[in-house]
Amino acid sequence: MPPLAARLYAPLNLAPAVPAASLRPATRLCAASGPRNVGGFRRGALASEKAAAVAVAEKAGGEGGGGEGEGPYDAIVIGSGIGGLVAATQLAAKGARVLVLEKYLIPGGSSGYYRRDGFTFDVGSSVMFGFSDKGNLNLITQALEAVGRKMRVLPDPSTVHFHLPGDLSVLVHRKYEDFINELVSKFPHEKEGILKFYDTCWTIFNSLNSLELKSLEEPLYLFRQFFQKPRECLTLAYYLPQNAGDIARKFIKDQELLFFIDAECFIVSTVNALQTPMINASMVLCDRHFGGINYPVGGVGGIAISLADGLVEKGSEIRYKANVTNVILENGKAVGVRLSNGKEFFAKTVISNATRWDTFGKLVKEELPEEEKNFQKNYVKAPSFLSFIWGVKASVLPAGTDCHHFILEDNWNNLEKPYGSIFLSIPTVLDPSLAPEGHHILHIFTTAGIEDWEGLSRKEYEEKKEVVANEIIRRLEKKLFPGLQDSIVLKEVGSPKTHRRFLARNDGTYGPMPRGKPKGLLAMPFNTTSIDGLYCVGDSCFPGQGVIAVAFSGIMCAHRVAADIGLEQKSPVLDAGLLGLLRWLRTLA
Ligand SMILES: NC(=O)c1ccc[n+]([C@@H]2O[C@H](COP(=O)([O-])OP(=O)(O)OC[C@H]3O[C@@H](n4cnc5c(N)ncnc54)[C@H](O)[C@@H]3O)[C@@H](O)[C@H]2O)c1
Numbered sequence: 001m002p003p004l005a006a007r008l009y010a011p012l013n014l015a016p017a018v019p020a021a022s023l024r025p026a027t028r029l030c031a032a033s034g035p036r037n038v039g040g041f042r043r044g045a046l047a048s049e050k051a052a053a054v055a056v057a058e059k060a061g062g063e064g065g066g067g068e069g070e071g072p073y074d075a076i077v078i079g080s081g082i083g084g085l086v087a088a089t090q091l092a093a094k095g096a097r098v099l100v101l102e103k104y105l106i107p108g109g110s111s112g113y114y115r116r117d118g119f120t121f122d123v124g125s126s127v128m129f130g131f132s133d134k135g136n137l138n139l140i141t142q143a144l145e146a147v148g149r150k151m152r153v154l155p156d157p158s159t160v161h162f163h164l165p166g167d168l169s170v171l172v173h174r175k176y177e178d179f180i181n182e183l184v185s186k187f188p189h190e191k192e193g194i195l196k197f198y199d200t201c202w203t204i205f206n207s208l209n210s211l212e213l214k215s216l217e218e219p220l221y222l223f224r225q226f227f228q229k230p231r232e233c234l235t236l237a238y239y240l241p242q243n244a245g246d247i248a249r250k251f252i253k254d255q256e257l258l259f260f261i262d263a264e265c266f267i268v269s270t271v272n273a274l275q276t277p278m279i280n281a282s283m284v285l286c287d288r289h290f291g292g293i294n295y296p297v298g299g300v301g302g303i304a305i306s307l308a309d310g311l312v313e314k315g316s317e318i319r320y321k322a323n324v325t326n327v328i329l330e331n332g333k334a335v336g337v338r339l340s341n342g343k344e345f346f347a348k349t350v351i352s353n354a355t356r357w358d359t360f361g362k363l364v365k366e367e368l369p370e371e372e373k374n375f376q377k378n379y380v381k382a383p384s385f386l387s388f389i390w391g392v393k394a395s396v397l398p399a400g401t402d403c404h405h406f407i408l409e410d411n412w413n414n415l416e417k418p419y420g421s422i423f424l425s426i427p428t429v430l431d432p433s434l435a436p437e438g439h440h441i442l443h444i445f446t447t448a449g450i451e452d453w454e455g456l457s458r459k460e461y462e463e464k465k466e467v468v469a470n471e472i473i474r475r476l477e478k479k480l481f482p483g484l485q486d487s488i489v490l491k492e493v494g495s496p497k498t499h500r501r502f503l504a505r506n507d508g509t510y511g512p513m514p515r516g517k518p519k520g521l522l523a524m525p526f527n528t529t530s531i532d533g534l535y536c537v538g539d540s541c542f543p544g545q546g547v548i549a550v551a552f553s554g555i556m557c558a559h560r561v562a563a564d565i566g567l568e569q570k571s572p573v574l575d576a577g578l579l580g581l582l583r584w585l586r587t588l589a
């Protein structure tokens, strides 16, 4: 019998540029049952996209599949974002039996993709860290390997091209020396400060990269790391409560350069450098040169599909159209979940990949635990965003156009304002197979609050999207691509309401952001919660927003859960001590 993937992919019409792991049977999954044309942004599955895992759900029949009161599993994971899938696959690789329940039709959440008229569009970011073949921070490579998967990737020669006020243009080259030379050429008087700031980032990054990355909530592992790498662990402990903006100000005086560091951090955290944890900034500002930014051939959604397929091959399950509405508690312990159709599933542990606001505001019906009150005191929901996904004629791009751009035209004060700055990715610069010949994809997003988009009639809503899209086109025409308007052949606009609906994220939020100035990462909760048996994973857990960050959160979560269900070593006495200490530390933030 051929392997499962081969059997499921047998009827495929294979396109050469698409990796084996992302090839699907030609089933009109989204056309038959997917939400279409909501708010003009029709997030649907690839028409030909039916992961091995989907077949499991369909065999079982109906929403979420399965019968009454199924289980017990070792773990149920609510949601199949990258955080949830990494937790699930890591557990499955350790021998656990896992059930992933996904509300939508395909895996990936913010990291999914969909297809329209020959274009493959990433839903969220196209800037992918964690795909290299060296070091310990290549977490996407490691997560795929754990379930026997590998994706072909295309190296991006640059990370991002900044287009900033005062016509400041900085290209972040893949080669560190080239980037530093470029930055120093713009700020020669700050050469020493630039070197000192980025050197500090490297000290932190090298410490991170030297550790075996597992759960910081598991004492046996943590003490072993401290014993084996004391200097690196102490370096990380020292920088844990610090922010990038404070460190930058120790070395740099030029206000424009400090604004540039703000923009560097804004990409990482949607806040300025003074609010961005130094560990997170270091991770991103160095890994782009160490592991590099690499684009997975065929689209970002291929990562989730590969993980979901690998999960099923390991004997676990994923079910779609499975909308979890309740976490079931028994004597204060999480023992299972209930779907909107009343079906129940039981497990030794429950892991929520929904945001903490959804997990504790909607899925757990009890009063908000003290710890979550503390989280909400320290973090608010970051605004949502507007995304514009356009198919354009290739002729509109000047030769040599970079893949990723960040645009803030006239005024540094607009950096964090709604619609202030523009993120633009052109993934077809790296992978032309994503668009019909002679075309490119422009994927743009800009921050926007949901309040701006509520209470409108259908007509007003559509008109507003048109007005905002035209304004973005005007700005891009002025800055980068004259004639853009006339080159657009396909236009989709997603509003904060679209993201709330299709990504199931509270108010469509991009993730948590600190309410004020945080103490670095100190206040960010890990994976355990104050409810026994209930864990969280994803961007409202340490270390926060970002695909690579949620992948780390998945790895940490799986390790802690595996220890709790007896698949990894554990010491109950040390556990109680460390978990108590970490809870106390968070209250200091
Ligand atoms: N929001 C974006 O579009 C966007 C853009 C760029 C990057 N990213 C990155 O992606 C990361 C998010 O990853 P993540 O793993 O935290 O989560 P995610 O939001 O990507 O995925 C969560 C998944 O859980 C599902 N879900 C939520 N509630 C559910 C319920 N009650 N029942 C069943 N399924 C449910 C959702 O449908 C979704 O598939 C962020 O850190 C962000 O930086 C996001």
Ligand SMILES: CC(C)=CCC/C(C)=C/C=C/C(C)=C/C=C/C(C)=C/C=C/C=C(C)/C=C/C=C(C)/C=C/C=C(\C)CCC=C(C)C
Residues within 6 Å of the ligand: 125, 126, 127, 160, 208, 211, 213, 216, 222, 225, 233, 234, 236, 237, 240, 267, 268, 269, 279, 280, 281, 283, 284, 404, 405, 406, 423, 424, 425, 543, 544, 545, 546, 547, 548, 549, 552
């Ligand atoms: C226990 C305790 C407490 C302590 C002790 C000490 C120690 C040992 C410590 C340790 C630590 C650690 C390990 C840590 C780790 C960390 C990590 C890994 C982190 C990571 C992070 C990451 C991140 C943040 C990322 C992010 C990213 C992002 C967000 C991205 C984005 C992108 C976008 C938005 C796109 C853009 C676009 C354009 C430009 C176009």
